[in-house]
């Protein structure tokens with residue numbers, strides 16, 4: 001087992017946005033898990049939480065040579081999106097990824113390139129259950145040269161399910177702490193039937209009374225580790241359901257948590273196209289406006305932020321000093337704004353940084369220069385330009401700084 005990068009700190013402290021949490025109880029649980037808030041002050045101990053991501057499959061049903069967890073979406077491997085989603089959750093202290101020996105180096109390159117933090121790598125097994133078991137062994141303290149501390153609760157999440165949000169992770173972990181096991185479920189789309197030996201319908205299940213088992217799942221570590229230690233070779237070879245192992249070997253009935261539609265697993269090629277569409281849609285809602293640091297320009301930045309917020313989900317305005325951290329947190333479209341600055345040296349430096357960051361940049365970077373601070377008019381024009389830019393721009397992965405997107409110059413009318 002290797003922690004990667006060597007000496008890597010915990011998951012990136014990307015501000016954990018508790019998006020979509022409902023109810024004070026969830027927010028309270030989040031603050032408890034992150035070691036803050038009233039719960040922690042009241043002496044309640046925040047359970048240590050780790051995650052195991054099985055990523056050792058070959059993706060046969062995808063029908064391409066590359067295992068699907070490494071298939072690119074906007075030229076970024078699918079698994080990197082899943083890691084980013086989990087890293088954003090500040091209370092997950094360790095992430096263990098199980099990959100095949102032959103993909104170990106590729107996985108290390110992905111971690112380096114996208115600056116994933118606090119990732120430990122273990123060798124996967126010949127089946128998903130064996131891969132998960134290897135991940136759990138890395139967290140158990142009864143293993144030789146184990147460098148990770150045993151968590152109280154462990155999340156198990158397929159590496160090919162990139163759209164996992166903090167609220168469902170919080171729900172399954174909170175439920176696992178109480179029940180011993182918990183898992184996300186979704187309504188069935190097709191009816192489940194049981195064929196007879198001669199290939200005819202034997203019986204069908206009443207769809208409304210059944211659910212599809214999805215991920216994430218969470219367990220008290222001792223429960224699921226014990227289940228895997230007791231597990232028969234048959235179950236390790238042919239099983240597909242961790243919740244079943246907890247029931248069969250530890251008599252724990254998992255709490256079932258209704259999950260969102262985005263929890264689906266990338267299995268077939270169509271799922272990759274769907275994932276790309278969702279990622280494009282999410283990135284197109286994220287704008288980072290980079291202003292020069294002069295006083296009057298920040299006024300433009302704030303005016304711009306107010307106006308763009310009416311259009312988009314996520315608008316960030318920065319002076320560019322904290323751009324490296326911003327790049328780590330989120331994929332954005334970028335707007336660089338110069339007000340009354342004659343040369344573009346600062347902007348060019350920024351564009352070079354963006355180009356070197358290997359970001360999945362969806363639209364060309366928009367560079368706006370104002371020949372004078374006629375703010376209101378400039379902001380309106382800029383907003384029109386941006387919206388126009390989003391409406392008809394190609395979904396291009398990146399730009400080159402020679403012709404970086406649109407350079408729009410406003411002059412005093």
Ligand SMILES: Nc1ccn([C@@H]2O[C@H](COP(=O)(O)OP(=O)(O)OP(=O)(O)O)[C@@H](O)[C@H]2O)c(=O)n1
Pocket residue numbers: 053054055056057058059060061062068069098124125126127128129131132158159160265266267
């Ligand atoms: N020996 C295996 C098999 C699967 N997985 C992982 O378990 C998750 C869900 O499994 P599945 O969708 O079945 O992936 P594959 O086995 O790769 O797909 P296929 O069955 O089409 O080959 C994936 O992240 C996959 O990489 C694993 O870690 N080790």
Ligand SMILES: O=P(O)(O)OC[C@@H](O)[C@@H](O)[C@@H](O)CO
Pocket residue numbers: 128158213214215240241242243265
């Ligand atoms: O069976 P597969 O190997 O395709 O994928 C594993 C899925 O079955 C599993 O992720 C959910 O059913 C939840 O257990």
